[in-house]
Amino acid sequence: MQFDVVVLTDNELLQHNENDWYSRQVHQEDGLVVTALSRLGLKVGRKDWAETGYDWTQCRSAVFRSTWDYFHRFAEFAPWLEQVGRNTRLFNEAGLIHWNIDKHYLGILAEKDINIVPTIFVERGDARSLAHVVAETGWEDLILKPTISGAARHTYRFHALDSERHECTFGELVEQEAMMLQPFQHNILEEGELSLMVIDGQYTHAIRKTAKAGDFRVQDDHGGSVHRYDASADEILFAEAAVAAVPFDVLYARVDLIRDNDGQLAIMELEMIEPELFFRFCPEAADTLAAGIARRLAV
The missing domain is CATH 3.30.1490 (Dna Ligase; domain 1)
Known part of the structure; x- marks a missing residue:
């Protein structure tokens, strides 16, 4: 067995480009995960999920981190997920990934009394x-x-x-x-969107994303910015309850939430496939992730 854990990325992000801020940021985040896993005595690699010809049976497990091209290549990703999942343990697991890809899951959360943005x-x-x-x-x-x-x-x-x-x-x-x-949720223009990281069932840290002037999209792809945020007790309880309502084992989740137009906490999305988890704001959360992987591999 070549690796205990492979940290999955995509081809464009595989090589470190010191001159590109985005590449530096991705490698910093993925590097924290690799280091945390290695500290636990695990053999760790980092690979493009779509690497041609690689024998994935040589990995005990793989953790999705920066596979951010998968939704543009879903015709390739879906059969890859099925094939690799037969022999390699995936985090998060393949069943959860299929469930989380389609935002119909928001309706399932609503049925479990988790407040979502009306959809x-x-x-x-x-x-x-x-x-x-x-x-x-x-x-x-x-x-x-x-x-x-x-x-x-x-x-x-x-x-x-x-x-x-x-x-x-x-x-x-x-x-x-x-x-x-x-x-449209108007609070997002002034307050932005909150992202609470829930790893192994417990809140670890949070950030607030705000859109650039004149836009409503908070993603940095569209000029949005990210700020450290200290979540309140009710926000933490709400995020952890939302993850607990998911009918799968959830190793990691990013809970994107807002105060809705009625002033209530509401889920925008639960990101459980390859979410950016903003480890640069809380490096010790990478150790929490690594510990969760190690414990699952020991079972």
Whole structure:
């Protein structure tokens, strides 16, 4: 067996480019995980998940960290996940990854009394117009996005009266994939979005993401910024309860939440596939992650 744990990345992030801030940041984060695992006496490697010809049976386990091209290559990723998962233990596990890829999971959380941002799902092939669906919601300021997406792919904010401007885009998208509508959450403009890291069932640290002026997207891909944040007791309890409601063993999760338009804590997303966990703000959380992996491998 070559490795006890492989830290998974994608090809573009495999090599360290000291001249690129993004590459430095990724390698700092992944490096904290590699170091924490190595300190526990585990044999650790770091690989592109899509490396051609690699024999994944040579790894006891693999942990998803910066595989941020998977949603652009899902036709390759899905069979890879099935094949590798037969012989290599995955963290998080393949069943959870499939569950978390599709944001229909938000409806399942709502059924378990976890407050989510109100969401309407429009299934693939739905023949209704966008204007028709929007009229049924009664919402005036809306967000439209696919149920399977990442990095704000095909995410649109619009007013109900402007639905017709997005009809062609909506029609083309819904022919290919399920979509979702949500009322725009106005607190995100002033307060941003909170991300609480829950590792091995326990809160470790948090950050606050804010959008650049004139935008609503908090991702750094779109000019958003990240700040250290000290979560309150009620935010911590809410995040841990949301993760506990997931019907799988969750090694790590990033709980993205806001105060909704009614002032209540609400889940935007639970990120449990390859979320950035912002270890640079709390390096000891990497040790918590490593300990959780080591304990699971010992069973």
